[in-house]
Amino acid sequence: MHATADNFDQLLQEHAALLRTHGEVQARCSELIRAQALEIARLDAQAMRLRAELVKRDTALAWAKDDQAALEHAIPGLPKRAALARHVEALQARVRELSDELQQRDVRQAFAPVLASHADDLAGLEEDLAAADLVICQTGCMSHGAYWRVQDHCKRTGKACVLVENADALHIVRIQRSGEGEGAALVASQQG
Template sequence: MCDKHPSLDPANVQFQTQQSSRRRRIWELSRNCHCPLIGVALPLGTLRKLVEKVTGGALMHDDYEVHVGAVNDCTSRNRVAEAVQKELERRYAQVIFRFRSARSAAQVAELWEAAVNAGDVAGAFWAGLSHPACVPALEEKMCRDIHMVQHQAGACARADIGKYNALLGDKARFEGELARLQARCNALLHEKKLDADRFEQQLMAARAATIARETDVHNLRNELAQLRSTIPELETRKRLANQLARMEAREAALRGQIAELKTNRAEAAARVAEPAAAAPAPAVPASMSAAPPVIPIQLVNQSVLCVGGRSGNVSFYRKMVEKSGAQFAHHDGGLEDSSNQLDASLAAADLVICQTGCISHGAYWRVKEYCKRTGKRCVFVDNPSVSSLARGLQEMGAVPALAMAEEGPATEAEACKT
């Protein structure tokens, strides 16, 4: 530093520091330092506020006029110069404290070089110029350096302005793209909102339908419970109905077996009758040649239920009914047989014979109501004799007249004896 600037001789520096140790004020600097110092160390906005505060009113001048006016005012001590001095001391107090350790112009020059290399020249420029050890040669060097720094800053500013303009173009392009994307997002959001509203309506409708269905199920369950409570012996009737179905299936199988046996018996009778037909027929009296009229048999392979009657006549009832080709079943009307079995017996029968003379009132009305409700054929016999039963079946066209003529009186006599 001393080779470049001969005026920075140690003797001169010593003489300078011996003259005064007080830092210089801004109005004590040379006129060449005011312009770069105010331009670099104080932003234009801050400078305008200081001047407006001192003058007590808003300035109508532009930034250049404010700058030139402040530079001229700082050449002497006045209110503007004192305000600028105070602001510089406050703003760059830390840098001033760092430069306070320098005891010679060479040390101040080293601190200045370091600040220039670091790019932080505003505070260092004021701290170096106001330092007690700053000599005119160092002051001139600092002014030249700050001048070049300003040129570099201007070039950088121009480059930054170009980049800034390019960034503005990119910003405008991105803003346009962002606006398009926002419009698309808004349209998608509107569409999704419509879909969400539609799905919400469908969900509400489904919930309403589910609630209505659950309400119907609850009402039906209540009605079922009420019906079950009003119908006595419902479980027993269900069990009897299942039993009836099994009995009907068994009855069908038995009828098939009976039909097969009857077919086999007819075939066997035909084979036996063939040799007898070849022999000469014996003479038949004229009185026996004419066969008695036969009523058409209508109960073949059917089930006949006899309800009531005398217990001693049941065997004769069975014999007479089975001769007509039917199956016989008997129920005493609740005397010994269970009354719960009556419904099953009625359901399994094709024809019902009700012995009204030997039956309880409950069984009578039960048989009558069942036959009326189901449309099942029913014969009501007042007298429990076998002949009365035969007449009832003859009226139904069920028993041949010959069988009734041969067996009716005998069986009726036996029944009376019983």
């Protein structure tokens, strides 16, 4: 009988071990089910928030479309006017570019003869004008824009500036300085 009692005790120990293992597995399964339930609840809440944001965005977009349609209906030709306004802005920018190019071309043309004989660039012309005591400009040899640029240079630097029709007819030039340091030139004699 002793063998049967030992078998029974061993069977009781195995049964107790199985019950403990079964209890641990049940606890683990319960924890996994609880964690999954929390994750499902979190995902459901996130899906609800995303649906609400989508409805909010779609509603705002629909209102904006309605507002735009009402505005276009209230102001006939608004899209065409907006397109024309953009076109006008582009044309104004192009006019500014062309005006700048034209002004630069006028400067190059006005000073081309001087640059060819005295300097390679406008900086050389500025150096020549700065070294001169008197600037004599012959009419007909310079553009209107160049005339004003030379006059501006003379004012800025205080140089005397004379405008003559025929440079060969000029014999005597006397420079008088005013009290402010600006020079004024008087043509004393010209041949008729």
